[in-house]
Amino acid sequence: MSECPDWPDYSEKEWQAVGRVWIKGYMDHNIIPIRLSPAFILSCCQGVSSVDEELLMMSFLRYLSVTERESVEKVLEGNLEEIDEEDLLDLFSRMGSHCLPSKDKIRAAIVVMAHKALLQEPKFIIDCFHSSIHNAVPRLLTKESIMELYENKRPTNRKVAQMIKPSNESLNPQEQAALTYLLRYVRSLDQRKLEIFLRFCTGSSVLCKDSIEVTFNRLCGLSRRPVAHTCGAVLELPCTYSSYPDFRAELDSVLSGDCFTMDIL
Template sequence: MREGETVGVIMKRLGLKHFRCYLLAKNSNKDDDEDLPRLSHKQKCPGKSSDPIRINTGVGHDKIKEIPVTSELQTSRPENHTNLLVDHEEEIFTTLQSEPEIVDFLPYLDDIEPSTSGTQKQDVVMNVLAVAAEESGIIQFGSLPSNEDDLDATLPIVKYITVHRGLVCRDLLMFFSEGPHEYSKFEIKMLKQDGTEEIADDNGGVMRDVLTEFWETFYTQYTEGNSYKVPVIRHDITESLWRAVADVIKIGYTQEGVFPIKLAPSFMQQAIFGQCNNNEVIDSFLKFVPMMDKVVFEAALKDFPSVGDDIMDVLEQYDVKTLESESNIREIAHKELIQKPMFVADAFYKVLKNTKLVEAEMEVMYSALQPTPKKVLKALIFPNDMRQDEISSFVKKMVREMDDPQSLKLFLRFCTGSDMMTKPSIHIRFTSVDVSASVRCPSAHTCGCVLEVPKSYAQDPFVTLKADFMEILKNRYRQMDIV
């Protein structure tokens, strides 16, 4: 924790959604306990339980406050809340006795007439605490909610999804195909291959890592295409399973900003809006076909007569026997990207039609999520005192040399959990490693998007850091072992 930082700043800096706080309270003036004013129980409350209670609001205050016994909550508060508070009245007043700044006079609840209900007693206590806190400047933790549902409505409804490492795609499809899940937030519990749970709290990083593994498997087993892909119709994949895929798209985008940018934009327009931009179908199609087919189609679109018989071999792959003009190529593109996977697009549409996206935003999103070395370099944030350090230059040089898109995606996934530019910043932290340690390697905290690099790499050539880092990235097995 840095000096002057608030809890909110720390959570934002580390990308945390949960904050675990442990409080320790102790009396620092034990020797002065005998001098503290004691609560007086000689004063009687007014005859009727509905009358206000008059109390001295504390040392240094010359005024008397009247505390009304509220009745608004008497009928709506759950009985167990009342009993809980009344059972701990002695504990509450004992605590107040040790705080002279709060009050120096309070009537015991036992002095209230027997006819007074437990709920009215509760209201007296809560109102006294409110006034005491107001006068003393001490923080007040609010009163009991009038209805448990009121408190629940302010909190996200979290559903934990249990998945197995290496079987994420299967587990997510099974979970979402079981039916609609009315939850505002999902979190992941990852299990190792032996069935034990990985040591990780899902503050976003685990979810992003799971989504990345899901789409890697999905592209391989359920789609076809080159740079852009479209789903293929399979006899073993029902409409409910295709809807489950759409649920993963929706949850991934709304919760972590993850979107399957390898699915052809024209197909996704059809799946989200129910129609596609015909002018963009050709662009998607040229990235869908293999590179050698792309060269032939581009030549045909520019000068159709020049392609001659070369295009006939290509057309056989798309069940086309004759080609009369370049307009036929557009028909082929529409058939491959829209017509053939229309069953899947319709299933997606039933889930995604209310997704808050417009066509212009989708085009921008595809571009923004696509990683490049320049974008990643801009996202790196180094400590102020080490921006010009040699090891900082090592990290920058390593990213610049990641011309291979696959290496760059692996780097992003190692640091953020996602192989796309879902996060605007990656914080670099330089750590000290015991010289006697047998293992030295970079590590990452995907929830906070933090990359930790041992400072000792500065004593070695640049290639040492690069070799160690690339060896880690090539290891396809990942396991969360840092909370």
Template sequence: MNFFLKEEMNLRTDTLELSILTEKGEDSGGVFRDAMSEYWETFYLKHTEGADVKIPTTVHIMKQEEWEAVAKTLVLCFKQEKYLPVQISRIFLEKCIFDTTPSNEELLESFLGFLPDMDRGLIKDALDNFDSVDENELLDAFSNFNLRVYPSKDNFRKLVVELAHHELIQKPSFVTLCWFPILSCHLKPLIDKLEDTYEQSIVTTRKVLNLLVFPEEMSKAEKATAEALKRYVKTCTTEKLTMLLRFCTGSDIIIGKKITVRITPPMSDFSLCPVAHTCGCVLELSRSYDNFLLLREHFENVLDTKVLRMDIV
């Protein structure tokens, strides 16, 4: 944001390269991908509200210039690496790019993702069968929304749609005004259907497995290591998959980068550790990892530290 507030950059033609001053070598995308993942993770924390689906929230320290800088960062991330901050509500981002009006069903789906798990389940149950939920629990779920109408069986669906529109469209309208001129100019020509772009970016086990590229010819020990890695991927939660993807590529979403798996000679227990080269999206594993339990233990240790060891050069 500070870069865009201080520097002039032509978003149509210019690209941004990052370097680590203490490292020798040239970045071919890995440093940039890791920086943008860190940027959006921090942005979600400081400037959005919502659970699985997030909405930018206006605060006094964020003026028009700052919000425009965020929009330029978003454009840069997508143009250089096809990266979209997919935790931001899709219908909100569609409003900022295409000026579209969401359907009631789209509002409901996005609003349910916006809510905490407990409230989400309660309101979803009430939408399906209003009489099945506890009235006091339902009122408590709406306590943060300054509800002016008492919910009933007859008005509940309409009430939730109106709340969804207020939270997802009306409240962030200032951000929409700041983002629309920039996003509609630079992203609209690049995105045919935002829903497809979101779907392609979301991390799943099958997608991560399809990203792995192994050597064409492998020994028995190397095949065992490859199978141990695939087995580990299948056991990962979505959160852990996201961390693994970032470890290997620098990006915390799917951006189409294949992960080349190199299986190296056996190593001692003291030097044994998965190594990632994010610039080339390469994962190095020793043949010593033919044991699934050992591979899982070492990956869990690396990923749980949240200090990822990635070789830049």
């Protein structure tokens, strides 16, 4: 999870426009950019002073790499003897410090580091977003409401599998096999591929639909491929696969294309 990206060529007017796009997505489709940290989102809604240390550190841990996160968690838990000083020094160096503080001050230094990375550095962007977002989203008033929305919108294998519903309850053996392959495939995906699959079916990498309707066709040969209709969250699925490996390879090929890359922002 990252803090808000920083593009120096974006002016105040342009960042305010991005904030209005953010609001439009939330008001119309109840979605938020969950790749941004909860601390950043809350500060955009209620100001930097609304972010307490608990939310700040939780957001910072998500922002770090796995190795960095493990080291910082040991500090926060008070296990100072288990700290790998080299890993911590790499983190402090990346954040602009060239030496480690003493052990009695290291926790406070990490809190300052988190505040700088997630709130101070993107402060200009936070202020621009705040001018567009403040009071426009009354349900995002507290840390609890924002974390609840994050939890509800974050896709998991189980949630996405439960969304998949065949359009017809009475399936023939070929259709049932294809549906079984699809559910098996969804349950096997890592988080990144799961978000790509969800975006393929619904147009969004966060949960914004109640279900994904599955219909079936009998395409075969070179014309065989799954077809998604994102406006209605409908997935047309061929029922002509002879095995799960064939199904997986074909869907992997579809989802591995760069057509899902959004590089406008």
